[in-house]
Amino acid sequence: MDTHMAKIQVHFKVFSVGRCASCNAYNEVMIYDYGRMTYAEMEKKMDTVKHEVKNLQCKKCGHWYPPKSMVYRDSENKIPELSQEIPYGSLRTQEESAEWMAAHEARYEVFESKASEFWMAYTDFALEDWRAAVNELTRVEIESAYKEMGIKSQLRTDQHARKDALNRNLSDADKRIFWRAANEYFVREELLYIGAVGWTPVEYAKTYGRRRTQFAMLHFPVPDVHEPERTRSVAQLFRRDRGDNAFLLRKLSTLNNEVEGAKKRATEYFHANETLKAEVAVGQRKLAEAYDRIRQLEDALQASALINTGDSNDKRKIREQKSFISELLTEVKRLQKLLPEASATVDFPDTGPSEPEDTENDPPQSYASLQGKTLVIIGGDRSEQASNVNAPCRIITVDGMTMGVELDAALKQADIIVVLKWHISHAAMWTARAHAIETDTPIIYSSPINIARILDLAAKKLLPS
Known part of the structure; x- marks a missing residue:
């Protein structure tokens, strides 16, 4: 090292820096202060100091994300700022880092x-x-x-x-x-x-x-x-x-x-993935807001129907609300594509008293109200049971864990929809519910999974009030 350079008094501080993966705001946090010392002393100390990579919290939007670089700044302004990009594509484990540092010291x-x-x-x-x-x-x-x-x-x-x-x-x-x-x-x-x-x-x-x-x-x-x-x-x-x-x-x-x-590509993929995760987080928030709005609109529709179903102004409002539900549903589907695979556990809406569980003593319902109808069952795999039952209606079964053309096509044909609780994704459940609201199609949230019991519940739902 140059003798003059070695004797220069410096005061280096280390900062963790990077732009937010969600809103692109610049953030930095000081993670270490070397104190005032000669440049030679600081270089020796750098051999023994390890800087842990910790996530930054954006001061603008609050999102947590990994930093892109570490920056060394001299408070004495005698040495130019030094920036080192964090190589996420080749980071060592804690054990590897300890072995690597011990070898450097030796x-x-x-x-x-x-x-x-x-x-x-x-x-x-x-x-x-x-x-x-x-x-x-x-x-x-x-x-x-x-x-x-x-x-x-x-x-x-x-x-x-x-x-x-x-x-x-x-x-x-x-x-x-x-x-x-x-x-x-x-x-x-x-x-x-x-x-x-x-x-x-x-x-x-x-x-x-x-x-x-x-x-x-x-x-x-x-x-x-x-x-x-x-x-x-x-x-x-x-x-x-x-x-x-x-x-x-x-x-x-x-x-x-x-x-x-x-x-280098691995590091780029890492940051791209962090950006996608931030987009997904935003999508999840919007998705939740959309679901809440659908709940509110459904309540408004039911209230309007109870108050005055004959008022032309109320009918216009109902049409507008149904149209808005359709728009929300489109947005829900778009956001859902950003999200990880949906969980099978769903928080089901409050639909009044729960449907009764299977019991041996319940008398079978008359299926007359199902005559000529199309019953769509969403959730689990009920295709084999449906093909073996003697029913007066057409039965369509759909896997409730995925979204797509099959679900949309089935819903368009439905005269009544049965959603099997605990066997359906959150997105599929809300798609079915929003479709029911928009088209005034009867919908049942069923705990029983036996086909005969499902037919009983459907027949009862379609009985005239």
Whole structure:
């Protein structure tokens, strides 16, 4: 790290930020305060601090949603704002995160245990093509190497320093000392201090040269848990490489691009899903409001009929209310498509005294009132029972768990509707009820599921008042 940069006093705060998935309002919440310290101290502390990803609550609409990024801001305004998008497509579990962090903290031990082998391989690499190796060094790096070796010189530019180093008649042993001293900062302050989890290979290649960056990253000792991070970094440096292993390295780069692309798409899908969940939540609220309105309109229709069925003004209001019910039903169907599969448990409307349960002693009703009618039974699977009963009416059975053309077609043919409680979805029940209101079709909410008992209830419902 640059000495001047390390001594700068900073005061970083971390914010969880993102736009609401429901109303698109921007929200942010401070989740950590590092306090005032030097930049070097803050970087060390960052290695030990973990920020938990928690949902934000929108200040505008109250919706809870996951943040998109974490932002680091310096209250002293000495360091530009840093923003890191949260990679939902590759988040680790708590156990994986603990193992990953422990490995990061142990990186110095891992490196020191294999430092001799690394430096030997790294200096061998330099000796194979000394001119190419030296031509990637900067003036500052060459001056550091000269200082270590006790060589005095006045170097003006990078090019002058490289030419001076190449013109010196150094032995292989001196070249090894020179190369290690010149690369001390790159190896210890970039690769080791930051760790494989934070390597920026493209920037390293621009600053330190592609050849030595490639070799150093390929051979640098890292914990086993961080090998995938090394693979990701190395893959960014061999996209157009040539040589014996060029094909494999380019293939590695291609596979890495595919993996990174998949992670990015997964993050995008995550946010798209959160937006859909917010839309569904809005749909659920509207759906509930629509159901309440249907209840109110049905009560109004019944009240109007009781007060004065002959008044033309009341009849007009009834027609308007029925029309509005039809519009609400269309909206209910549209919203229902946004929602998860409906639950089989339904809160049934208050229809007066409950229909009696099956009893052995109940005498059968006369089915005369059903003669020539079409009875639609919604809920469960009663098709086999219906086909085996001798009834004076036509019986249509419909699965009550799904919406669709079959339900709509059956309702249009119905002279009387029977809804089997606890065997029908919320949406199908309200569709049947709204249709009954709109068309003045008799409807029964039945606990009994026996076909004979259902026919008794239907026949009784159709008896003249």
